[in-house]
Amino acid sequence: AQSVTQLGSHVSVSEGALVLLRCNYSSSVPPYLFWYVQYPNQGLQLLLKYTTGATLVKGINGFEAEFKKSETSFHLTKPSAHMSDAAEYFCAVSHTGGFKTIFGAGTRLFVKA
Amino acid sequence: EAGVAQSPRYKIIEKRQSVAFWCNPISGHATLYWYQQILGQGPKLLIQFQNNGVVDDSQLPKDRFSAERLKGVDSTLKIQPAKLEDSAVYLCASSLATGGETQYFGPGTRLLVL
Numbered sequence: 001a002q003s004v005t006q007l008g009s010h011v012s013v014s015e016g017a018l019v020l021l022r023c024n025y026s027s028s029v030p031p032y033l034f035w036y037v038q039y040p041n042q043g044l045q046l047l048l049k050y051t052t053g054a055t056l057v058k059g060i061n062g063f064e065a066e067f068k069k070s071e072t073s074f075h076l077t078k079p080s081a082h083m084s085d086a087a088e089y090f091c092a093v094s095h096t097g098g099f100k101t102i103f104g105a106g107t108r109l110f111v112k113a
Numbered sequence: 114e115a116g117v118a119q120s121p122r123y124k125i126i127e128k129r130q131s132v133a134f135w136c137n138p139i140s141g142h143a144t145l146y147w148y149q150q151i152l153g154q155g156p157k158l159l160i161q162f163q164n165n166g167v168v169d170d171s172q173l174p175k176d177r178f179s180a181e182r183l184k185g186v187d188s189t190l191k192i193q194p195a196k197l198e199d200s201a202v203y204l205c206a207s208s209l210a211t212g213g214e215t216q217y218f219g220p221g222t223r224l225l226v227l
Contacts, residue, residue, distance in 0.1 A: 032213040043218030051213035100169050103155035
């Protein structure tokens, strides 16, 4: 069975500081991994995804994530936080064959001025 | 291109009443999803359609929830009768296919059951 664990329901950083949101997954087959962002009163929007190929994936708004199979991790990073990054972030896992996507519980990012 | 449309945006009902939500996916997207997002949690898949056929409804409470996707385009999700624990945001999403495809989400319908 697949599962996703996001470490830390809330993360607070100062503007300009490094953002690190942690995600670990469990999957019995090669996974597809996603990060989505949700702004207040909006639906989810894809930040980036890993399916195959290069393990370092770059997404929108300066975010990137690295797939580490040995650590079963897919942590999200951004070198310098901006106030507009304040939102909730969801890590998700799926795989080929049409298996349903499993979402983590989410991490709310706060950015302090 | 137009995004995923959902209506209504907000709904307040009393327990044991019925409610229906509507979703229009992005044109050409074969796969349509309904998720339930309870406050403080990630989205949970209720049902997934491929065209107008059901791919996965294992987490749909079938005694009270039903969904259909007419002609493989738009979809409705119904709750009858509603319970207090159904209070949540109901998200509709669509994608070209399944697996590694990006899901595009609508703004959601926020349901409050009193």
